[in-house]
Amino acid sequence: MDKLVFATNNDNKLKEVQALIPQHIKLLSLKDIGCFEDIPETQNTIEGNARQKAEYIKTHYGYDCFADDTGLEVDTLNGAPGVYSARYAGAQRSAEDNMNKLLEALHDKDNRNARFKTVIALHLNNKLHTFTGICKGSITETKHGKNGFGYDPIFRPENYKETFAEMDLSLKNRIGHRGKAIKQLVDFLNR
Numbered sequence: 519m520d521k522l523v524f525a526t527n528n529d530n531k532l533k534e535v536q537a538l539i540p541q542h543i544k545l546l547s548l549k550d551i552g553c554f555e556d557i558p559e560t561q562n563t564i565e566g567n568a569r570q571k572a573e574y575i576k577t578h579y580g581y582d583c584f585a586d587d588t589g590l591e592v593d594t595l596n597g598a599p600g601v602y603s604a605r606y607a608g609a610q611r612s613a614e615d616n617m618n619k620l621l622e623a624l625h626d627k628d629n630r631n632a633r634f635k636t637v638i639a640l641h642l643n644n645k646l647h648t649f650t651g652i653c654k655g656s657i658t659e660t661k662h663g664k665n666g667f668g669y670d671p672i673f674r675p676e677n678y679k680e681t682f683a684e685m686d687l688s689l690k691n692r693i694g695h696r697g698k699a700i701k702q703l704v705d706f707l708n709r
């Protein structure tokens with residue numbers, strides 16, 4: 519294997535992973551392989567969507583591929599918004615609307631425990647491997663901080679006083695869900 523697709527168009531994510539894996543593996547983005555359509559994400563689990571994306575690229579473009587999918591699981595909401603995190607408050611996929619809806623859903627709740635979960639599915643040599651990164655924490659009562667994206671201003675990781683949105687990106691990457699899943703993928707590719 520010398521070429522591997524990362525099912526993303528985020529150049530930062532691509533560069534970050536490229537720097538960590540063996541040099542003979544060239545990472546390609548969706549743009550690099552001419553994939554401009556929306557890849558279906560119709561499964562009802564985070565794992566299912568990651569697998570669906572990786573399998574779609576293998577089937578339609580022939581490349582080995584990995585894809586990631588992330589969700590925020592809140593204990594007292596039985597794991598919601600979970601796989602629906604991006605569109606929790608509607609199809610407009612607004613981070614502000616999503617956070618406001620979640621704060622409203624938790625306004626009378628004492629248990630505010632939650633976790634981010636990233637699953638990376640790797641389709642390699644006709645085998646599927648999955649890597650899961652989890653970051654435990656809790657949902658704050660109001661928004662704090664300007665960094666990051668999505669639910670970062672209302673997620674405070676366990677053992678920290680700040681929300682993700684108040685942290686440097688390097689710290690978030692080190693303790694966060696996506697960083698942990700990527701580390702497992704990188705260890706696997708370097709084995």
Ligand code: IMP
Nearest residue numbers: 586587588589590603604667668669670
């Ligand atoms: P995706 O699978 O990476 O596209 O993530 C799905 C949704 O989960 C995003 O649209 C965000 O709402 C949320 N999300 C994913 N990762 C993070 C994160 O690191 N911080 C905050 N929200 C996130």
